[in-house]
Amino acid sequence: MSDPQDLLRTLAPQVLGYLAARHGQFDACEDAVQEALLAAHRQWPAEGVPSNPRGWLITVAQRRLTDEWRSDSARRDREHSWAAMESDRSVIDLADVGHDGDDTLTLLFLCCHPALSPSSQIALTLRAVGGLDTVSIARAFLVPEATMTRRITRAKQAIRDAGAIFTLPAAADRAARLQAVRHVLYLIFNEGYTSSGGPDLTSHELSAEAIRLTRLLHALLPEDADTTGLLALMLLTDAHRDARTDPSGALIPLAEQDRTRWDRKQIDEGIALVTAALSAAPPGPYQLQAAIAAVHAEAARAEDTDWAQIVALYRVLSHVAPNPMVTVNRAAAVGMLAGPRAGLDLLATVADDRRLAGNHRAVAVRAHLLEMAGEAAAARAAYLVAARLTASVPEQRYLQGRAARLAPIRKDSG
Amino acid sequence: MKYMLLIYNRPDFVEDLSDNAREELFAEVDAIMAELTESGELVGGQALTDPSTARTVRQGTTTAHTVTDGPFMESKEQFCGYVEVDVDSLDRAVEIAARWPDVRYGGAMEVRAVMHDGGAEM
Numbered sequence: 290m291s292d293p294q295d296l297l298r299t300l301a302p303q304v305l306g307y308l309a310a311r312h313g314q315f316d317a318c319e320d321a322v323q324e325a326l327l328a329a330h331r332q333w334p335a336e337g338v339p340s341n342p343r344g345w346l347i348t349v350a351q352r353r354l355t356d357e358w359r360s361d362s363a364r365r366d367r368e369h370s371w372a373a374m375e376s377d378r379s380v381i382d383l384a385d386v387g388h389d390g391d392d393t394l395t396l397l398f399l400c401c402h403p404a405l406s407p408s409s410q411i412a413l414t415l416r417a418v419g420g421l422d423t424v425s426i427a428r429a430f431l432v433p434e435a436t437m438t439r440r441i442t443r444a445k446q447a448i449r450d451a452g453a454i455f456t457l458p459a460a461a462d463r464a465a466r467l468q469a470v471r472h473v474l475y476l477i478f479n480e481g482y483t484s485s486g487g488p489d490l491t492s493h494e495l496s497a498e499a500i501r502l503t504r505l506l507h508a509l510l511p512e513d514a515d516t517t518g519l520l521a522l523m524l525l526t527d528a529h530r531d532a533r534t535d536p537s538g539a540l541i542p543l544a545e546q547d548r549t550r551w552d553r554k555q556i557d558e559g560i561a562l563v564t565a566a567l568s569a570a571p572p573g574p575y576q577l578q579a580a581i582a583a584v585h586a587e588a589a590r591a592e593d594t595d596w597a598q599i600v601a602l603y604r605v606l607s608h609v610a611p612n613p614m615v616t617v618n619r620a621a622a623v624g625m626l627a628g629p630r631a632g633l634d635l636l637a638t639v640a641d642d643r644r645l646a647g648n649h650r651a652v653a654v655r656a657h658l659l660e661m662a663g664e665a666a667a668a669r670a671a672y673l674v675a676a677r678l679t680a681s682v683p684e685q686r687y688l689q690g691r692a693a694r695l696a697p698i699r700k701d702s703g
Numbered sequence: 704m705k706y707m708l709l710i711y712n713r714p715d716f717v718e719d720l721s722d723n724a725r726e727e728l729f730a731e732v733d734a735i736m737a738e739l740t741e742s743g744e745l746v747g748g749q750a751l752t753d754p755s756t757a758r759t760v761r762q763g764t765t766t767a768h769t770v771t772d773g774p775f776m777e778s779k780e781q782f783c784g785y786v787e788v789d790v791d792s793l794d795r796a797v798e799i800a801a802r803w804p805d806v807r808y809g810g811a812m813e814v815r816a817v818m819h820d821g822g823a824e825m
């Protein structure tokens with residue numbers, strides 16, 4: 290935590306939580322905190338990190354709010370909160386402001402409020418909880434800064450319109466709201482993880498940020514098994530990062546990855562977490578997916594993989610979270626355990642599922658099973674269909690490459 | 704997910720409209736663009752000049768390539784511009800495309816996902 294940048298990002302949600310809990314007006318508080326972060330970013334490198342950095346940020350943000358409200362024509366309506374703030378200030382200057390974990394939790398719930406669209410939830414979470422500025426978020430999602438600015442403004446507006454206030458959700462809503470928070474963190478992780486490992490570092494930062502925020506949630510709710518499972522899943526998946534692409538950015542499938550390049554430290558932590566989470570029954574989808582990733586991680590070579598265990602875990606997963614994609618993944622595992630025919634038979638049970646229409650992954654799994662079954666022509670055709678369906682350039686190249694390996698030998702070249 | 708909404712119409716269709724209808728058309732497009740800006744979904748967009756001002760490059764029979772003017776086919780739908788959006792679903796992209804006024808005047812909107820550099824583990 291020696292890097293001032295890391296320190297600022299850790300403090301950002303604490304400062305915002307502190308202000309929003311006391312003054313409401315999440316919107317104005319959020320802007321004020323961003324300005325305080327900017328001021329710190331400018332001043333700290335030159336003047337040194339203040340002895341009470343949290344108090345410093347709160348003081349600067351409060352001053353910013355005070356200036357804003359002073360110049361506001363509706364000032365009289367706000368004199369009450371202003372007075373409250375003025376009396377607060379001395380306290381902040383004198384003593385270290387304690388950190389209330391509930392404020393950060395409340396902040397996460399607010400950013401993932403159901404009134405917001407997924408993309409707005411993601412943007413607001415990264416800014417308000419992650420302490421990232423709009424420019425960085427826009428860059429990570431490859432959209433113009435203006436677009437991201439509007440998205441964040443609109444997200445805050447949606448929170449205001451929904452009448453959401455800065456308190457923890459009622460006990461009855463809490464499970465569903467927490468699920469939404471975990472889902473947003475999962476989406477952020479995926480956005481970063483699925484981007485190629487090549488020169489594009491900004492996307493890598495996105496999955497690192499998702500892991501950081503999930504660690505934060507896990508620290509606030511250590512007993513929540515689904516959150517533990519999510520953190521384990523992220524760590525175990527991210528552990529493959531260096532092995533899953535070659536230097537040119539081409540994808541390397543799991544079976545062909547150099548496993549010595551997997552991040553052992555992350556794997557060990559992920560396995561420990563998922564083991565702890567699985568003892569809490571019944572396991573949720575994140576724990577089960579993490580458990581599957583852990584089985585892969587425990588195989589020193591691809592051929593040592595315990596497919597029986599993976600198939601069993603997928604079976605449980607399809608009961609806990611029925612979804613045709615789970616069947617597709619299970620079919621791939623069944624193919625490894627009981628042969629390609631068994632995998633293809635299972636795949637056939639979801640062939641007409643509308644939710645898989647146009648899904649390249651389902652077709653790619655079918656292609657792979659057909660290839661294993663020795664049906665080269667059918668496998669090649671399926672790889673080419675999958676290649677047309679994907680929106681990912683590296684996936685398309687990979688699938689076209691698999692198809693090319695199965696092409697009939699040309700006689701016209703001689 | 705990013706989508707390109709490709710706009711196709713007959714190059715001369717605006718000429719056949721009354722002043723009112725034409726102004727209404729432009730106002731409608733402005734309104735949709737303002738809405739997409741406001742919602743933080745707009746990534747970008749450009750209109751292209753009339754296809755008659757274009758140069759078309761093809762491989763030549765004797766030369767490396769030939770350049771011709773046009774196309775001039777007024778009666779045929781031509782690519783005339785695009786809007787790029789970043790939205791939560793394909794349905795939303797289609798919903799935006801369906802509101803484009805060109806569709807009412809016999810044009811077509813093509814919704815195509817933009818390819819990205821990311822890739823899932825295979």
